[in-house]
Amino acid sequence: MQKIEEVIVHPLVLLSVVDHYHRVAKETKKRVVGVLLGETYKGRLDVNNSFAVPFEEDPQDPKVWFLDHNYLETMFGMFKRINAREKIVGWYSSGPGVKVPDIQINESFKKYEANPIFVVIDIQASETLELPAQAYVSKEEVNEEGSIVKNFLHLPTILGCSEPEEVGVEHLLRDVRDVAATSLATETQHKIAALKAMLTRIQTIQEYIDSVLSGGKANHEIFFKLQEAFNHLPDTNSLSQEFAVNQNNTYLALYLASITRSVLSLHSLINNKSKV
Incomplete structure (x- = not known):
C-alpha cells in the first residue's frame, strides 16, 4: 500500500460495525473486531466495506486474545468474488479507544497488508461531537532507552460517501429526523x-x-x-472597525429612507390641501 495521507470511511462501514456490535456485544463490556476492505488512490484510502470476524480477549490479561484467521480468509475469498478491486486495508475495533493488545493484533494483519490501518469506531452516542471513526497506522519509534517500539500514529479521517450511498443515507435519516x-x-x-x-x-x-x-x-x-x-x-481589531463602519452605513441608509418617506408624506398632504 502506498503512503496514506487521508482515510475516508463510508456509511456502509459504520452501519455494519453498529450491526455487528448489537448482534454480539450489546449490553456487555466486550468489543467487536472486523476487517476493513477498500481501495487506495493517490494517498487517499476509501474504506467502503467491512465484515465481522470472531474475536475474543481476556479482560484480565490483555496479552491473551484470539482472532479467527481461517474465518477471515474464507470470508475475504467470498468478498473477492463479488468485487475483486476491494483489498484488505486494515481492521476495525468498536473501542473505546486504543487498547494494549491492538499493536499485536495490527501486526497479525500484516499477513494480508504490509501497512494495515486501524480504525476505532465509536458505536456509542457521544456528547463530545467527535467523528465516530478515527484511523491509525503503526509506526516505529525510538524511545528514551534507545530501543525501537511501535506506536499508533493518527491519520486524518473524514466521513464520505458516493451518490448511491448518499441516497441510502438520506432515506435512513428520514426515519430518525x-x-x-x-x-x-x-x-x-x-x-x-x-x-x-x-x-x-x-x-x-x-x-x-x-x-x-x-x-x-x-x-x-x-x-x-x-x-x-x-x-x-482574523484580526479582531480591524474586524470590529469594519463592523462598526458597516453598521453606521446601514443606519445612515435607514435614516435617509425615513427622511425621504417623511418628505413624501408632507408633499402628499400639501397636494391634498391645495386641491381642497
Whole structure:
C-alpha cells in the first residue's frame, strides 16, 4: 500500500460495525473486531466495506486474545468474488479507544497488508461531537532507552460517501429526523453542535498545553499546527472597525429612507390641501 495521507470511511462501514456490535456485544463490556476492505488512490484510502470476524480477549490479561484467521480468509475469498478491486486495508475495533493488545493484533494483519490501518469506531452516542471513526497506522519509534517500539500514529479521517450511498443515507435519516422541526430550528441546532465541538477541541488544546507546562513531553509538530491555526485567526481589531463602519452605513441608509418617506408624506398632504 502506498503512503496514506487521508482515510475516508463510508456509511456502509459504520452501519455494519453498529450491526455487528448489537448482534454480539450489546449490553456487555466486550468489543467487536472486523476487517476493513477498500481501495487506495493517490494517498487517499476509501474504506467502503467491512465484515465481522470472531474475536475474543481476556479482560484480565490483555496479552491473551484470539482472532479467527481461517474465518477471515474464507470470508475475504467470498468478498473477492463479488468485487475483486476491494483489498484488505486494515481492521476495525468498536473501542473505546486504543487498547494494549491492538499493536499485536495490527501486526497479525500484516499477513494480508504490509501497512494495515486501524480504525476505532465509536458505536456509542457521544456528547463530545467527535467523528465516530478515527484511523491509525503503526509506526516505529525510538524511545528514551534507545530501543525501537511501535506506536499508533493518527491519520486524518473524514466521513464520505458516493451518490448511491448518499441516497441510502438520506432515506435512513428520514426515519430518525424530526419532521416537525423547521429549517431555522435545524440550522440553529447545527450551529450549537458546531460551537460545542469547537469548545471541546479548545479544551483539549488547553489540557495539552497545561501538561507540557507541567513538565510533559512537547511535540513540536503539534505546536507547529497550533501556530498555523492561530495565524489563520482574523484580526479582531480591524474586524470590529469594519463592523462598526458597516453598521453606521446601514443606519445612515435607514435614516435617509425615513427622511425621504417623511418628505413624501408632507408633499402628499400639501397636494391634498391645495386641491381642497
